Amino acid sequence: MKFHKFAMYFPPMPEDQLQELVEDIKANGLIEPITLFEGMILDGVHRFKACGIAKVKPEYVEWDDSDALRWVMSKNLHRRHLSPTQKIMVLIDSGLLDAETKTGPISEPGKKLSQTEAAVQAGTSDATVGRVQRAAAADDDLADKMRSGELGAKLAGFIVQLRERSTVWGAKKEVDGLVSRINDDEVGSTIVERIIGACEVAYKHGDKGRIKELIRLPYNRNTHTPEAETKRQEIAKELDTKEKTKRQTMRWEDVPEVASILRTFQNFRKAVPAFIKALDVGKFSPEAKQFLGEKLGELITEVRGLLKDLEDLKGRL
DSSP states (O other): OOBOTTGGGSOOOOHHHHHHHHHHHHHHOOOSOEEEETTEEEEOHHHHHHHHHHTOOOOEEEOOOSOHHHHHHHHHHTTSOOOHHHHHHHHHHHTSSOTTOOSOSOOOTTSOOOHHHHHHHHTSOHHHHHHHHHHHHHOHHHHHHHHHTSSOHHHHHHHHHHHHHHHHHTOHHHHHHHHHHOOBTTBBHHHHHHHHHHHHHHHHTTOHHHHHHHHHOOEETTEEOHHHHHHHHHHHHHHHHHHHHHHHTSOGGGSHHHHHHHHHHHHHHHHHHHHHHHHHTTOSOHHHHHHHHHHHHHHHHHHHHHHHHHHHHHHHO
């Protein structure tokens, strides 16, 4: 008996669980019949295998509904012992979810799932779905490891981030070496997150040598070895001191957060004369003027609040 492709999107059952199923069928017989579709097994691959091992004749029922794919997904995603990452990979492999799907409301019948729907089906968050999609699209090896359960979404996302930043950091060789040492979410995610954060600080200071040094530090399970952690803290403290010194010598408008505020005000200053000119030449209808007046009133209130916050901030300096 052949297996339908829809049934093969799910990872194989672990040997110990299959053996438990064999023993149960030997003792109680096949309680749930195997479902066929288009002359192939749609649901019950492992029941079929267990029946063969237990030497029990299987029973079959036919699936006669049109949407066999969504049925087998809903039936198996919730009863199988799969991690949320594996469930998302099943949805991607089945074609119900792809890398272009964004967060959104319920999709139309027959359409691909939104991230929100996929998150509900996998019992996880939209963000986790997004991490799996990006990692699966970026690297076939990552996709295989997530599919098998070897790698979780969080660490897969960090690996993608590491590889994206490696060229910018000038540390591709070092990042490839680090990635080869990464195992799964229990061994690596915390340390990789620390490494990324520290490397970004070093990159801000143009210290590519420090980046390579940070990446090469050895780690033990989910943290650096004691010696390496001491070294990491020394580097982090040195970079933090550089950052504080840089801030102390900055002009007020050079502080990134303040520069963003200043750009916003500059945009306001450019926009207001343009609006006045448009009003003078009668470009706005009475309705548009009323709407614009309401929005400007709201904006004035927000700007007044922002000015108060800036006064408070200035008073703390």
